[in-house]
Amino acid sequence: MLLNRFSMRFSMVVTIVAMGALAIGLVLVTASIYREHAIENERAALVEQIRIRLNDTRTHLDNESRGLAMSAADHPRLAKALASRDASVLGEVLAGVFRYNAVLNGEIRPVELHVYDADLKPIAGRLPGGVAPARAALCEHLVGVARRRQGAGRLLSGNCLVQDRIYYSAILPLGQPTAGYLQVVVDLFKNLVDMESATGMPLRLSMTDGTSLYESPRWPDPNAMERTLVAQYALNAYTDSKTYVVVAMARDEQDFYATLAQTRNAVIGVAASVMLLFVLVALALLEKTAIAPLRALTDQLRLVRQDESHLGKRVEVSGNAEVVELARDFNEMTTKLEELYANLERMAFTDPLTQLPNRTLFHDRLQQTINAARREAKSFALFIMDLDRFKDINDTLGHHIGDRLLQQVALRLRGKLRESDTVARMGGDEFAILLPTVNGKHADMAARMLLQTLRAPFQIDDHNLDVGTSIGIALYPDHGIDAHTLTQRADVAMYAAKNAGCGHAFYDSRMDHHHPTRLALMGELRQAVEQEQFVLYYQPIVRLETDRVTSVEALVRWRHPSGELMLPERFLPLLEQTGLVRSLTRWVVHETLRTAADLRARGLAVPIGINLSVRDLQDPYLAEEFAEQLAVHQASPSWIELEVTESALLAEARTSLELLPRLSAMGFRILIDDFGTGYSSLASLKKLPFAAIKVDRSFIAGLLRDENDATIVRTSIDLAHNLGLEVVAEGVDDGDALARLRNRACDCVQGIYISRPLLADELIEWLAKSTWGLSPDAVGSS
Structure with a gap:
């Protein structure tokens, strides 16, 4: 304990000293920034001084040029000469302007004067002395x-710039109205050089490309530049195109720089003194302000690790700013984790589209209602309801219209039921309604009321949708005393109502014999299992870190003798009901291992995922059966991955706690399939040996258009990563969804944007030719 206390104290001392050093460093940086800022202010002031002098020079030249123009305009023969374009007379006028300027001792010395007509075409020109230019x-x-x-x-x-010489030029109108123009050209070089004597600062003129035009003999040499402030101003000048002449002036700033250095040293001295005082005070208060608060945070963290119910409990500490900030962040973190787990609980029990209770929560409430009815000897009614022609609406108008229709149906149902009633979405267009403490007469009245409520058309955008409804009713205890029986018989009644077109129907035992299609399908399924009429398709899964395939999922299809290729939704529920699914699972494992061996023989080491059903989890000899299959195929458990749905976990929670760890210990990688549609408790996520979760395609489909789905996906990814699990997103059907998942740090994706499900031969070709390719670490492994 003493060693721990000394280690904490030593760490805090080192931290404080380091923070002090950082503070001094920041002071130095601030001082440097201040110095640069002060220098730039000085430079800006000098630039402004240059600009003002250049503007004054130009204003002076403009005024002097106006005086020359007035001198020319006063000549009595000017107007007539301009009208007749008499060059000789105009030349005399210009010579007179030169003489006028000399007599008055003008402050500017034109190097050229030119006269133009009203269209600015040249007529005459003169140089000093009355010579015409050549x-x-x-x-x-x-x-x-x-x-x-x-x-x-x-x-x-x-x-303008001519032969490295800068000239000023002005064009002024002659006469009223304008009969012609006078051009005055003055050598600007002398005016610029005069600035040097006027300011006492050396001058340098250059082009923007660095070509020197003039440099004062007093211009500082390179060794003196450290104490010299140079300011530059760009002066417009034309050659063949617009360019700039850089006017630079230098000023000795040795005293100014010395003052800045003294200020910096004084600031550093003050900062060092304050830092020393701070360290001494911090060491004196270390025990009270750091060690005790950190120990309190450590104790709370240990409690949270042992029991998640402590999440959200705040730890109030006092101490230095760092410890208080750490405590605040710790409290915020535990609060956010509490909210995260609460969101997970809500997600597990709520349908994200309609915000109604989902299948899991409904079954829980159904069981509670059965228990209450049994204790109080009361009856209740269970409704199973689905929408007629919903599939037609989805196929014709699109899933987004279908989703909004389901939301409006949910709103109408909620608005007509009592607070004690429960309405849930079971999936697709199927709803379930639980009416406590009602008899058959009340249930009939309630069904008629709901049918009437849903009979009015639904207005969605420009569509006026009219959907029918079929309701099946089962009464407790008349039609069953357990949840499974009541649900099954309400479902039978619903199909009877749909077939009869009567809107609603109560369960009648005679209804169970009125399903020849289902009975025929069950018989065909028995024959299909015996004759192995099934086929496996394989859909690649890509890891986003490498953009290469990392595994594939085996998907079973039934090649019906009629030629139809049936999807699992058509036959798996019947196989589950009859127990034939166990035989199908054995066939799938055999075929998967055979395909895996074929892939490895070609150098393609790709794990293949298979799905386990509720019946599979009920089999106490499942692990031994897998071991036998591996031995027959001389295969490793790493060849296949096992996927278990959330609903299967819920149904067989006790068996799963025993079976899944055994399978994991054998070397199988286990994933949770359809994550988010059922209820995976945090305890099971932590206790069971899961390697990854697969987020259900229903949430991925709404990722871009539904903020709730986006929140569920983000929360699922964060939760999985916090628990050390990978995340696979199912149903990635477009590039936008892929990009959003990549930004959310999702590990792997699966969907038709990567590839549709493929037969084994097609998979081999795809692995060889697809740009997604094969994960490099899978090639050649066994």
């Missing part, structure tokens, strides 16, 4: 801009 005007791009604007009603100015 080339086109500089900054021709500005003339092009004026032409595109169909003239310049006011001053239009800009910069």
Whole structure:
């Protein structure tokens, strides 16, 4: 105990010191960020200073250019010369402008003056001294801009770059109305260099590609750059296309940087002092603020591990911030786990589509009602009801319309029944209703009321749906005294009502002889089992981590002598009822092992999953039978996987606790099939040796359109992973569902988006050619 206390104390001291070091590191980072921010503010201020000076320079040049334009416009012969395009006269006008500027000692020195007509076509040009230029005007791009604007009603100015020289150019209208234009071109280089003397800071001019145009002799050398602040401003200038001249100025910031360094050192010193004080105080309060609270959390965790009923119980502790946060997170975690388990309980008892009790909860309430009726010597009624023409609606209008129809039916039924009554969805379009403390007369009245309630058409989107209803009624104790008998006889009465078209019917013993189709099918099934008229199809299961097939599931079909290929829903319930399913299971195991051996002979080591029925779980010699089959085929238990439905677990819970661990110990991998449709207690999930759960296809089908289904899938995945189980999603029929499951960390998927069920030969070809391929760890294993 002393060692544990010392270890905890030592860990806390190390943690506190590490947190202090982290805090100092954060202070250093903050100081660095502050320094960079301050430097950037200084640089931004210097950039703004450059921008203002450049704008002032341009404004000054614009004003001076206007003065030159006014000088030209005042010439008495200008208008006539423009009208006649007299180049010689206009040349004299321009020479006069040069003289005017020289006499007034103008602050700008034009290097070129040009005159254009009203369409901005050149007429005359002059250089200083009255010489006509021997080339086109500089900054021709500005003339092009004026032409595109169909003239310049006011001053239009800009910069251009010619032979590494920067020029300012302005185009101004002459006369009222405009009879022509004057272009003034000024060498901007001198104005930019003058900024150096005006600011006292060295100047550098360059192109954006780094080509140097000018660099002050006072520009700092590279060794001095660490204490120098350089600010750059991009000045528009045109060559053949738009470009920029970078105007850069440098300022010595040695004193500013020294001040920042002193501030940083002071902050670090204060932070270190505070950290030392914090460590001393923390060590003094360690026992009270850390060890005791952590011990309380550990004790609560031990209680939760022993008994899940302690989930959600809060642990109130006081201590340092880390311990309090840990306790808060621990309490939130146990609360969320409590909610997770509560959601699982709700999922197990509620139909996700209609929010009615499901088959499991209904059977539980039926048994409770039987027990109460037996104690109080009272009767009750059980209704089994299904919808006529529901399959036609599903096939014609789609499952989404069928789902909404079932929801509306559920709402109407709930609205007409008493609070003490129970209405449940048994599956598909079948509902069950339990009416406590009623006799035959009351049951007849209730059935008529429900038929009348459902007779009104259902309005779904643009569809006005009229569905019929058939209700079968069994009374306790007249028609049975146990749940199985009552349910079976209410079902018989329902089929009798459907065949007679009378809406509802009470059970009559004579009804059991009025099912020649079922009796004939039972006889044919006996012959089918004897003659092995069944065939196995195999559907691949892909692991999302590798996108490769990891196993396949064997699916049985009946090749009826009529040529029809029957699905299990048609014949498995009858086989279960007669006990013939045990013979079918033996045949499936034999065929599966034979196929597995054939695959391995081809180097394709793929486990094959088979389904166990309730009757299989009732067989005390099932494990020995599997051992014999393995010996006959010289096979390993790893060749096949065993899938058990939730309903089978519920029906044979005691037997499962004995049988499944034996099968697991033999080496079989066991999965829960159709997870979410029945009731798997948390105790069974933890006690039984399950390797994975298979989420039922009904939830996957609604994954993208039903938030409840999405929640059920997400909760199932989280619960399985928390218990160390893998998750296989059944019924993945499109890429969107696959993508959503991948995002939810689902382990494996199965459905027609991967592959339809395949015969053995088709499976071999698929494994060889499919892009899903074969999981690399399965190839060559035995």
